[in-house]
Amino acid sequence: MRIDKGRLERSIEELGRIGQTPRGGLTRLALSDEDKRGRDWMVARMREAGLAVTVDQMGNIFGQRRGEAALPPVIMGSHIDSVPTGGKYDGQLGVLCALEVVRALNDGGINTRCPITLAIFTNEEGARFQPAMIASGVMAGKIALEDAYNARDKDGIRLVDELERIGYLGAEPCVARPFRAYLELHIEQGPFLEEEGLTVGVVEGIVAIAWSRLTIHGVQDHAGPTPMRVRHDALVAAAEVVGGVRRVAREIGGDLVATVGNFVVAPNIVNAIPGRVMLSIDTRDPSDATLDRARAMLEPIVRDVCAREGVRYELEHYWRVPYTPFDRDVVDTVERAAKASGARYRRIRSGAGHDAQYMAAIGPAGMVFVPSRDGRSHCEEEFTAIDDIEHGATTLLLAALDLAGRA
Ligand code: GLV
Numbered sequence: 001m002r003i004d005k006g007r008l009e010r011s012i013e014e015l016g017r018i019g020q021t022p023r024g025g026l027t028r029l030a031l032s033d034e035d036k037r038g039r040d041w042m043v044a045r046m047r048e049a050g051l052a053v054t055v056d057q058m059g060n061i062f063g064q065r066r067g068e069a070a071l072p073p074v075i076m077g078s079h080i081d082s083v084p085t086g087g088k089y090d091g092q093l094g095v096l097c098a099l100e101v102v103r104a105l106n107d108g109g110i111n112t113r114c115p116i117t118l119a120i121f122t123n124e125e126g127a128r129f130q131p132a133m134i135a136s137g138v139m140a141g142k143i144a145l146e147d148a149y150n151a152r153d154k155d156g157i158r159l160v161d162e163l164e165r166i167g168y169l170g171a172e173p174c175v176a177r178p179f180r181a182y183l184e185l186h187i188e189q190g191p192f193l194e195e196e197g198l199t200v201g202v203v204e205g206i207v208a209i210a211w212s213r214l215t216i217h218g219v220q221d222h223a224g225p226t227p228m229r230v231r232h233d234a235l236v237a238a239a240e241v242v243g244g245v246r247r248v249a250r251e252i253g254g255d256l257v258a259t260v261g262n263f264v265v266a267p268n269i270v271n272a273i274p275g276r277v278m279l280s281i282d283t284r285d286p287s288d289a290t291l292d293r294a295r296a297m298l299e300p301i302v303r304d305v306c307a308r309e310g311v312r313y314e315l316e317h318y319w320r321v322p323y324t325p326f327d328r329d330v331v332d333t334v335e336r337a338a339k340a341s342g343a344r345y346r347r348i349r350s351g352a353g354h355d356a357q358y359m360a361a362i363g364p365a366g367m368v369f370v371p372s373r374d375g376r377s378h379c380e381e382e383f384t385a386i387d388d389i390e391h392g393a394t395t396l397l398l399a400a401l402d403l404a405g406r407a
């Protein structure tokens with residue numbers, strides 16, 4: 001019983017064509033037409049593999065392979081939505097490796113005691129609808145279904161309306177379900193495995209993540225006749241905040257990372273003083289206390305900058321996920337599987353958020369990482385060599401089999 005590398009490579013290419021960008025990347029925003037086509041393609045492959053497919057109220061897709069005993073399933077999953085001009089590996093790889101595990105079990109005629117479930121989570125990226133991991137968040141009881149349904153994209157379109165439009169507003173309740181273990185294979189998205197010549201990362205946990213939104217209200221006015229002394233420029237204040245975010249990360253140091261990635265200027269024309277700016281602040285650190293410290297340093301910076309420019313602001317800290325250690329037994333199982341697969345591996349921490357983070361709140365979870373070329377992701381250059389993927393997929397297969405138990 002083994003992973004079919006050629007078949008896995010072909011499925012990566014095929015699904016990767018849905019939403020492919022001219023430069024070989026991927027734009028498959030959550031609940032877009034491309035996402036629908038990707039979902040339809042996956043559902044067809046899951047049914048071909050004999051899985052019983054259901055869809056829940058958040059559009060999460062589950063495909064169940066029956067087990068010999070009436071036990072909770074081992075769930076393997078990830079997401080197939082992408083960031084704009086992202087890559088073909090983030091999320092998609094985890095789903096396709098899980099599919100390949102099911103196919104390999106089928107080929108080998110292997111029955112397991114626990115059922116095995118393949119899961120595809122909605123809007124993991126948080127690129128179109130905020131926050132990220134919204135659907136596993138609802139499933140874990142950390143985000144209210146109502147709030148998730150009312151999340152709006154930048155054009156004001158509601159998540160629930162898009163779920164309905166693309167035909168993935170399911171009936172099954174999106175609530176915590178019992179599972180033997182949740183396993184997610186994912187690209188590392190950082191440089192460590194590649195730098196150290198390793199093929200697999202045994203993920204021990206995921207950093208704490210905080211997302212904030214700052215809206216600055218200045219006074220929109222004409223760029224010509226308005227003297228400098230009477231201006232209240234939202235963008236000038238926002239620019240200083242961006243510098244302040246970088247300064248906080250530098251001053252605290254260690255593993256703290258802080259990013260302003262989304263920046264919306266209104267009216268965003270050449271000859272008007274910007275009246276309003278909205279920007280995002282993403283901070284991450286292994287320690288929740290460090291995130292609190294960063295926030296405590298940032299708030300007075302925003303206050304002072306805005307006071308100097310004479311502008312009003314709202315700072316909303318709207319999403320927070322605590323540092324999440326994975327289940328010790330699942331991590332040990334993944335490590336044994338990595339060893340048995342012949343991978344060169346080590347334990348590692350994730351700097352990116354994953355659905356596994358919310359799944360860990362409701363059951364035993366763990367992850368398998370494979371290296372990212374040049375440590376890059378959330379970009380079109382994202383790439384992982386198929387030989388590394390093979391080690392990761394074999395690790396996933398062996399870990400799933402160990403946890404589900406051979407019948
Ligand atoms: C998901 O990609 C995240 O870590 O923001």
Ligand code: MN
Nearest residue numbers: 090091124186
């Ligand atoms: Mn991902």
Ligand code: MN
Nearest residue numbers: 083090125378
């Ligand atoms: Mn991502």
